[in-house]
Amino acid sequence: MKMIFKPAALALAIALGACSSAPTTTSLLDQTRGDYMAAQNNPAVAQYAPVEFRQATAALDRANEAAARKDDASEVDKLAYIAKQRIGVAQEVAKQKGAEAQVADAARQRDQIRLDARTAEAENAKRSAEQAQAQAEAARSQADAARMATEAQASAARDAQAKADALAAQLADLQAKQTERGIVITFGDVLFNTDQAVLTEGGQHTLRKLADVLKQNPDRNVMVEGFTDSTGTSAHNLELSQRRAEAVRSALMGMGIEGTRVATRGYGEAYPVAGNDSAGSRQLNRRVEIVLSDAGRPVNSRR
Template sequence: MDYSHKLLYGAIVTLSVILIGCGGPPQNNPLLVQAEESYRVAENDSLIVMKAPVALKEAEEALEQSQQIWREKGDAKYVEHYAYIAQQKTKIARETAKLNAAQDEVGRAEAERQRVLIEARRAEAVAAEQRAKEALEEVEKTRSEAEDLANRLSEMEAKQSERGMVLTLRDVLFDFDSANLKPGASNVVQELSNFLNEYPERTIQIEGFTDSVGSEEYNRTLSQRRADALKMAIVRNGISAQRIQTIGYGEQYPVATNMNEAGRQQNRRVEIIISDENGVVTQRNQ
């Protein structure tokens, strides 16, 4: 295999890897900045401009769409979606330019060898395109599942926090100074059980809190008993106990003053932290 064919082979293999890599979803807004920088470098590369104008144009269009959504303060996930596409299209343009340049060099080689090589590369390109299509379909499936999860958590009135999604329940589960679930708590138990059945990769951590009335040790024990009571109710609905952790914090971490009843009522609560997709719950750092 002479140098020109090695160049062609390397360019195509690299392009295949890039195409397969198109499946990874964007993670955050800085992706737009990265996409802009990648595109600026590409548009100043004469080889890319000459050898891959179509792919470069597609990258530009995706980038402009991301920038427009950003300027209009649109949904961040769409900013990231088109920025991600722009970045991948820019990479594809770069590798396409290398491929086309290599093919030009091959074109100067002996005719029969050229025909054989092009046919082999065409088959590889078709296979790579199919793999890229499957990867993109998997990304769309993952994105759809993520949207379903977000809608489900929204229905449960879970809120985003630095620890992930948190569902806060105040005075709906227990009477004052009691760890026995109220009859009305059955709806909450059923909702949590349904959620854990729908998303078997998720776990939860139930955290109990009280106001400052009573001793610190008594309040800690009461909050632990309340968290355990909710856990057992969910377990009785068929959910594995291994997927539910409980902690009683007592009067720690108040969210309001304990100097009046309104504040104490807010502090008497149960928080349910939803794990990430790997079943990991972020713990408190203070």
């Protein structure tokens, strides 16, 4: 519902304008009245900044009342200036809160899209499993000996494929890549704020996905490697990258992963994946890489 504020003094000033004895006015007061009308016609101000707009209304009332009393122009301008500032505050608050509301709405839509996609993937996996089971049952009915051998092989293959598919599905959301060292998951400049080693709320949420993968694959270990850009001293960057790697390890342990399964290493500004001559390139270099070992094997050292 749109809230309408009409300053009494402004109405009084308009009414007196028709009389032969006009109230005192100034160009600043006229500008302030114009700003007020613009703010009053802005739905976002009424929605997101009602308190600030009421304060602006009261301030403009005082300026209009001074004008109606024919106070000195300097006094009118002083009150008009205060009102103009409060109007500006109301507009800025409305702008900021409106932007925050848009961001929140976009996040909700993104989460819903992700949920729908995962639901569809789960349904497809269920249908695939049901089809595979039906085929296996048909094969078992052909011959006893052949059926038993085939069933054993098919069961082992299904188990291995199901485990591989489950791991692939889990890692797909983390954009993992298979390398000679194992599966590598790269978290860009999203886990920490600039020059900080404390995980953000979003970083905690992202690491929970990795913790789920590790819980479901107890035969795999991880190496957490921290990297920075070249901004700052080498010693500072090395120390920061190690603290970030340790912060990831602590978070995983807090989520139920044994500390013996998580190793850490900070490399500072070494091993850049892009140049450090632009903000975009430096952002690519600020990262944490998680190396997930092959089943039952240690993580190979970086060459």
